[in-house]
Amino acid sequence: MAFALVASGDGDLYEIIGLSLQVSLTALFASCIIGFGLGTLIAVTRFPGRGVAIIAFNTMMGLPPVVVGLLVYLALSRSGPLGVLGLLYTPAAMIIAQTILITPIVAALSRQIVEDLFNEYDELFRSLSVPTLQAMGAVLWDARFSLITVALAGFGRAIAEVGAVMIVGGNIDHLTRVMTTAIALETSKGDLALALALGIVLLAISMTVNALALSLRSTAARQAYA
Amino acid sequence: MRDAAHPMGEIGWIAAEDDGHGAAPLLPLTVRGLCYEAGGRKLINGLDLELGAQGISIVMGPNGAGKSLLLRLLHGLISPSAGQISWGAAPLSARVRQRQALVFQKPVLLRRSVGDNIDFVLRLRGRASAGRRDELLSRVGLLGLASQPARLLSGGEQQRLSLARALATEPEVLLLDEPTASLDPASVHLIEGIVVDAGRSGVRIVFVTHDIGQARRLADDVVFLHRGRVAEHSVSQDFFRTPASEAARDFLAGRIVL
Numbered sequence: 302m303a304f305a306l307v308a309s310g311d312g313d314l315y316e317i318i319g320l321s322l323q324v325s326l327t328a329l330f331a332s333c334i335i336g337f338g339l340g341t342l343i344a345v346t347r348f349p350g351r352g353v354a355i356i357a358f359n360t361m362m363g364l365p366p367v368v369v370g371l372l373v374y375l376a377l378s379r380s381g382p383l384g385v386l387g388l389l390y391t392p393a394a395m396i397i398a399q400t401i402l403i404t405p406i407v408a409a410l411s412r413q414i415v416e417d418l419f420n421e422y423d424e425l426f427r428s429l430s431v432p433t434l435q436a437m438g439a440v441l442w443d444a445r446f447s448l449i450t451v452a453l454a455g456f457g458r459a460i461a462e463v464g465a466v467m468i469v470g471g472n473i474d475h476l477t478r479v480m481t482t483a484i485a486l487e488t489s490k491g492d493l494a495l496a497l498a499l500g501i502v503l504l505a506i507s508m509t510v511n512a513l514a515l516s517l518r519s520t521a522a523r524q525a526y527a
Numbered sequence: 528m529r530d531a532a533h534p535m536g537e538i539g540w541i542a543a544e545d546d547g548h549g550a551a552p553l554l555p556l557t558v559r560g561l562c563y564e565a566g567g568r569k570l571i572n573g574l575d576l577e578l579g580a581q582g583i584s585i586v587m588g589p590n591g592a593g594k595s596l597l598l599r600l601l602h603g604l605i606s607p608s609a610g611q612i613s614w615g616a617a618p619l620s621a622r623v624r625q626r627q628a629l630v631f632q633k634p635v636l637l638r639r640s641v642g643d644n645i646d647f648v649l650r651l652r653g654r655a656s657a658g659r660r661d662e663l664l665s666r667v668g669l670l671g672l673a674s675q676p677a678r679l680l681s682g683g684e685q686q687r688l689s690l691a692r693a694l695a696t697e698p699e700v701l702l703l704d705e706p707t708a709s710l711d712p713a714s715v716h717l718i719e720g721i722v723v724d725a726g727r728s729g730v731r732i733v734f735v736t737h738d739i740g741q742a743r744r745l746a747d748d749v750v751f752l753h754r755g756r757v758a759e760h761s762v763s764q765d766f767f768r769t770p771a772s773e774a775a776r777d778f779l780a781g782r783i784v785l
Contacts, residue, residue: 425631427604428628429696430624431651
């Protein structure tokens with residue numbers, strides 16, 4: 302029955318899937334902009350408190366989604382500092398929560414990758430007097446396969462997350478209902494077919510992401526670019 | 528030590544002339560009282576050296592004598608604990624370093640194709656052109672491998688690519704840190720040919736090697752290091768015929784030099 306639902310092209314089902322992808326991909330895009338930038342900056346520069354920043358990002362990789370949801374809720378609620386924006390219970394709030402959740406993952410993992418490669422290139426770059434910004438660009442480009450894998454890991458975390466989007470999105474039908482929150486709701490209602498159908502799609506997305514990551518890694522290794 | 532103050536006397540100094548780029552000449556190189564300490568040990572210990580404007584200088588010495596360190600200090604990759612390095616009249620700076628190139632013992636190649644490794648440097652120097660890239664690759668015999676990933680090249684090919692990349696910067700001084708270590712004779716021959724050609728075209732070469740045969744083939748003058756100092760700096764023929772220092776005599780005779 303769940304497979305039939307997926308195959309039937311059910312409008313509600315695909316609306317939920319569409320919103321899930323929209324929210325998580327937007328959050329991923331924002332996280333990559335912020336996370337790759339921060340990760341690269343920490344990797345190639347030396348400043349007081351750098352070690353603390355690395356520990357902080359590494360620690361935040363395991364941020365509990367419900368805590369992130371709670372903090373974003375407090376910030377966006379009517380009496381919160383960003384309450385005037387009126388973003389609570391909108392997809393934008395869910396994007397903010399997921400961005401906060403996965404940016405530390407993207408930043409911490411990309412920092413490690415970029416730092417390893419930068420250390421490898423360091424003497425060459427200094428010998429050639431490569432300007433810092435150009436060096437950062439070159440390292441990011443050469444590490445692109447590994448960084449795409451990082452992005453996919455971030456996407457995997459975002460798309461499967463339920464606690465934060467439930468709190469700040471409210472799981473409102475046709476507005477903020479995504480796959481994970483819908484699965485939780487339909488299960489509690491006893492509509493296991495829809496819950497299972499969404500679960501199948503979620504698993505398929507997760508498997509696709511993992512297959513892509515693996516394929517990228519092996520392609521990069523085969524071509525000696527990794 | 529044989530005439531350490533003017534070791535290049537027989538080869539002759541080239542008068543300081545404008546290099547055509549409007550910049551002061553990089554040579555002669557003058558090093559005075561150079562020291563480098565690490566872990567409480569003086570690895571370079573009061574080293575004095577003068578190099579003239581032309582030719583191939585071979586830097587030799589036993590393991591731990593400070594050969595690679597000297598090259599890194601001359602290139603400014605590491606800072607001395609004490610002493611002075613003057614390229615021409617100028618102290619070592621990023622601008623001076625841009626007029627030199629260093630080839631590392633272990634090639635550091637970008638995770639890109641062979642051609643892209645050259646393009647990176649050409650773009651950096653504002654001289655990007657497919658023709659120039661192909662000319663450089665052709666010069667080192669790698670034109671047919673331009674689209675291959677650089678890391679799939681053999682050890683000798685990787686070192687030739689490093690050399691081509693160094694030449695892409697159009698250096699006035701080329702510093703080579705044992706570029707033929709662990710390579711087969713054919714690769715050594717190819718690399719030596721490229722270095723000699725570069726020397727003939729006016730690039731000043733400073734070449735670190737352990738290989739006595741290679742030093743005999745290439746050297747105009749030999750700088751022999753021992754315990755972080757210049758034990759001897761002589762014209763090549765004199766060095767190999769009548770080494771002045773005991774350490775150099777032992778080294779050339781294949782005896783252990785401590």
